[in-house]
Amino acid sequence: MTLLQVENLTVEFPSRRGTLTAIEDVCLTVAPGEILGMVGESGAGKSMTGAAIIGLIEPPGRIARGEIRLEGERIDNLDREAMRRVRGRRIGAIFQDPLTSLNPVLTVGEQLIETIQTHLKLSRSAARERAIDWLRRVGIPAPEKRVDTYPHQYSGGMRQRVVIALALCAEPRLIIADEPTTALDVSVQAQIIALLRKLCKETGASVILVTHDMGVIAETADRVAVMYAGRVIEVGTVADVLRAPRHPYTAGLMASIPRIGEKPDILPQIDGSMPRLNARPDGCAFNPRCPKRMDICTRLRPELTPDAHGDVACHLFSKEPAT
Amino acid sequence: MSTSTLSRVWDSDLAWSFRHSKTALISSVLLVVLFGAAIFAPQLATQNPFNIAELELWNSELPPFWVEGGSRDFLLGTDVQARDVYSSILYGLRLSLIVGFASVILAAVIGISLGLLGGFVGGTVDAVIMRFADVLLSFPAILVALLVNGIARGILPPSQHQDAAIYVLILAIGLTNWVQYARTVRGSTMVERGKEYVQAARINGISGPGIMFSHIMPNVMGPVLVIATINLGMAVLTEATLSFLGVGMPATQPSLGTLIRIGNEYLFSGIWWVVIFPSIVLVVLVLSVNLLGDWLRDALNPKLR
């Protein structure tokens, strides 16, 4: 059984100059214990998808259509209070910048304890024990002492560990990690990813790992979803997608990553840039930049279709012959 | 102005935002009316309230025309000296705005000069100016204005107090409000000073401050305009307050604040119109200026919204 199932999720932002569609007909599944990587350029809709799943789209944005099911239960139409109980307890979230994710005027312990007590029926002392235990699990030295200190007394990497403890302390089944290491030193990034991976194995939680770092995906994720201009254009196992990308955009993305041992004179790059939300071309959004564009690409939007190697939304792989 | 310039102005972001802001439209219409009334006060007034020959005592304490006992000759009634309230307000508005604009210009000149000086010279000069600005800012404006006013009165012989009142007010308010200009201009100057063209100009023997001035002004025009607009409201309010307190414009040359003070003295005799109408005009004036200033600040700094 799938843990999370997202179908045709569409998020719109009404604005003065018309409605902007931030993500359109996004379909995803996450199996229990699985790490799903999500890649794409900034603005492709990765973070918006994450925000939609935990029900934290900033107004006036709203889910225009589609369904989100967690353990078979629809959560996109829950009321405020019910959705609040899902957040933290069943879906946890980790954001990009550990320096700004923690409240500067509350101690780390206070923030952990309130989160634990919000979701679990524990006494204050039991919650405190659990808080210290979680600090230990995320690798904070001397947690009995550090529990009563303020975030500014931690280094960046340590703070991100605290953030992970906060996201996991009520043992949610799904973690949405939105660029969890982007703001950190390169030397710390690998440790944080390894920690996240280890803790999720221990608790059996699944992870949606949003990143633009293909290296992280390759090391950590089981499957990967590639997003472009608000849509998922290719999904598959990491091995399939990284080694044999099929969508021309994914192929371009992979080719633009430098590989150790090879020394290309020029790193290939995809010409042009991702279209803005209000200027998406008809048909396939990638068609103006696509090296393999066909007539149909400017007319008909390709849908995500499954086959033996995963799902891809590209007319090159459509069952019917392209006309 | 050619048509192309006109259409460019019309299509600019500022104009777009202006056309789509109800508060900006309403407040600027009100301001145009008030400024017009002040400029054409002598033409619009039905009486010269400063000419004693025109005052006839049996017309004193008349209520507004729509109240029983009122007269159409005196639309908003008369005060105890038979001065027409409507005409007094027109002249008072004129004086209030003159003091307001003059003190804003004085504050801007002082502030921009000190800001340029501090930002360009730096070092001790800059530190002294900015420290002084900090101290000045930590005191409420009204207190500083009162103090400058009191000192000026102490220095001038009492016989000149009335004639000099308007200049003393402009000085007091101007000296109180220059700090914000100085800070803004100084910041911008310091940014520009580090740029290459200034160094290049210096090497070529062109005057640094001169070339900087022409580069800095475009950058600071927006903020300075916002500060000036908001300051105009402050200045009018400060003038009114000082006059109300009896240390501003004298009764022989009443501004709106003086009119309110005079009216306040007769509040208990039931002649409310002498105090209410000048108050309404003052409030509408200050509110319109503030609303316009608020809109301008938002329109020029979309980030801050």
Added chain:
Amino acid sequence: MLGFLIRRIIQSVIVMLAVALIAFMMFRFMGDPVNSMVPEHATEQERAEVRERLGLDQPLFVQYGRFIARAATGDFGLSWRNARPVSTLLAERFPATAELVLVAAVLSLVVGIPLGIYTALRPHSFNAQTLQFLSLVGISLPTFVTGILLILVFSVWLGWLPSFGRGEVIDIGWWSTGFLTASGLKALILPSIMLCLFQLTLLMRLVRAEMMEVLRTDYIKFAKARGLSDRAINFRHALRNTLIPVITIFGLQLGGLIAFAIITETVFQWPGMGALFIQAVNFGDVPVMAAYLVLVSFIFVVINTSVDLLYASIDPRLRVDDAGPAGGGH
């Protein structure tokens, strides 16, 4: 912390010395102090004697030093207007101003902060928009106009509340209080409303702006993502971060209240220091002006310094006593 304290105190002393210099210059150069000390038809010799006795023949900085020494003991000489010691005049009138400012400060806090929170949490509600507009009117409304309107409505038309004076006061030592009599309390109502209104609207707008800013921060977003209740997010997380900067501003506002009390005291004929100051400005009574300036500046400086220290002790990021960042990130 200690270094900060010392730096802050040195700063305050410099400000006070500068203020004292202004006061001294007023004394020295506004009118001839000798005139107020000698009979009208004194001879040149008599005048010279007085000059010598006052030390006016000595170098300026010596005079300045002596001025500071006397000012520090509260000696500002005699009022030029009624020849009474300035320190006595101020002491008589201090309690009236202090009580008025205190009541207004409490009122503006108790009303302004909740309104600010409300408008920040429901920024699009009708009530909040109305309040926001009213607060703009409140800021644009000259305080004396507010006072006049209050008198017109509650004293002249309705006749409910007194329009001038403090009512009955009870003397406790040198302090005279209006808190202990019914008429004293009644007399406080209109003046304190007038005085607090501007600060109240300012405080409300400040809390609103600050809180809306805080509600947009990442840590609030993260708190929401952890499923914390609205109550915990708004009051535990957002409010605490909002109030820290608000404290600083409120300290400055207290100074504003003292200054605006000048206007309130004029409108309500309140026998406080502000009314005394206005009379002094009007008559060019330099000793009273100078003494008021020094006293009010002293109060400002004390408030500002304590607020800075309070701020430093409330905000954990500025608390330097506990060793700072410990342990590296590994």
